[in-house]
Amino acid sequence: MNFLEHVKMATQTLVAHKMRSSLTMLGIIIGNASVIGMIGVGEGAQEFVSQQVNSFGPNVLFVLPGSPEAQSRPVYPPQTLVLEDATAIAEQVPSVKEVAPSITGSELMSYRGKNSSAALVGATPEYLTVRGFDVARGRFISDLDLKRNEQVVALGSEIAEQLFGNEDPLGKSVRLKDITLQVVGVMRPKGSTLGNNQDMNAFIPVTTMANRIVGKTSPYGIQVTFISVSVEDQSKMPAAQFQIENLLRLRHKITNEDDFTVQSQKELMDRLSKITGALTLLLAATAAISLFVGGIGIMNIMLVSVTERTQEIGLRKAIGASQRDILMQFIIEAVILSAVGGLIGTTVGVSGIFIIGMLTPLEAGISPVAIGLAVSVSGGIGLFFGVFPAKQAAKLDPIVALRSA
Structure with missing residues (x-):
C-alpha cells in the first residue's frame, strides 16, 4: 500500500468520527493559538515600549538625582x-x-x-x-x-x-x-x-x-x-x-x-526590553504546556481507537496488511490531527492578535518564526505521541484480534 492510500484511509477514518477528532484537536488548537498569541502580544509590547521611549525625543540623555543604586530602591532618591x-x-x-x-x-x-x-x-x-x-x-x-x-x-x-x-x-x-x-x-x-x-x-x-x-x-x-x-x-x-x-x-x-545618574535612551530601552522579553518567554512557556497536554490527548484517543478497532486491524492483517501498513495508518492519523489542529490554532492565534491590536495600544505583532515553530511543534507532537499507539496496533496478532472482536 502506497503513502497516498495510507493518507486517504486515515482521512476517511477521522472524518467518520468527526466529534472525536474535533475534541482531540482542541488541545492542539488551544496550544497553538496561545503560543502564537502570547508571543505576538509580547512583541507588540516591546514595540510599544520602543515607541514610548523614542517619544522622549531624539538622542536624549537623562540626568537624574541620586546614584544608580538609589534609582532602583523603592524610595525617592535625594x-x-x-x-x-x-x-x-x-x-x-x-x-x-x-x-x-x-x-x-x-x-x-x-x-x-x-x-x-x-x-x-x-x-x-x-x-x-x-x-x-x-x-x-x-x-x-x-x-x-x-x-x-x-x-x-x-x-x-x-x-x-x-x-x-x-x-x-x-x-x-x-x-x-x-x-x-x-x-x-x-x-x-x-x-x-x-x-x-x-x-x-x-x-x-x-x-x-x-x-x-x-x-x-x-x-x-x-x-x-x-x-x-x-x-x-x-x-x-x-x-x-x-x-x-x-x-x-x-x-x-x-x-x-x-550622587547622580546619567541614562541614555538605549539603556532605558535595554532595561525595559529585558523585562518585556522575560514576560514574553514566561507567557510562551506557559502556553506551550497546552501543546503538551494536547499531545497527551492525542495519544489517549489513539489508544482508545486501537481498542475500538481491534477487529478492523485483525481483518486487515488477515488479508495481507503488514505491521508497517498498520503503523503508518495510525501515525498518519495522529499527524493529521496535530497538523490540522495546528493550522486552525494558528488562524485563531493570528486573529486574536489583530483583535488585541484594535482594542489596545499594542500593535499587532505577527511573528513568522512563532507561527512556523508552533505548527512544527504541533506536528512533531502528533508524530511523537502517535508512535506508541501505532506500535500497539501494529503488534496485534490477527487471530487474537479477530477472536477478541
Missing part, C-alpha cells in the same frame, strides 16, 4: 541636581545640543469652578525641542518669562479641554494654589508616555515653579527633578554621557559614589 548644573552642561559639554532642566509636581488647577489635577512641569524654552513637544496655539515658555518669574502657563491639550471646553483659553487666568497664572499657549496632543498622560501637563517657567510653588529647598541653588540633554548626533551619545558624568563629579566634589 535631590542633588540644581539649575546651575544644567547651565554648566550646556556651556561646557561640546557635544550637547540643548539642555532642558525640569521641576515636576502635581497640583489642582481651577478655572471658574472647574477643577483638574495638573501634572506641573517647571520648564525652560529648550524643553519644547529636547522632549519633542509642539505648540498648537499661542506660545511656550520664553527666556524673558524665566528672568521675570512670570506667572504664565502653557496647557496640555486635555487639561485645556477639561478646564475651558470650547472656550479659547489664551489670555485667560487659572488658579493654582494661591497664585494666578495666565494661559499663553496650548500644546498639541502627544498622548501617554510610559503611563504618564503628557496631555495633562501644565508648563510654567522653572523659576516661577521654584520660587512660587515648590520653594527653594537647597542652599546650592534651584533644585530640579531631572535634566534632559539633547545630543547633536547618535554617535556622540557615549562621549556626551562620559563628559557630563565627569563635569558633575567635579561640580559636586565627588570622590566616592556618584
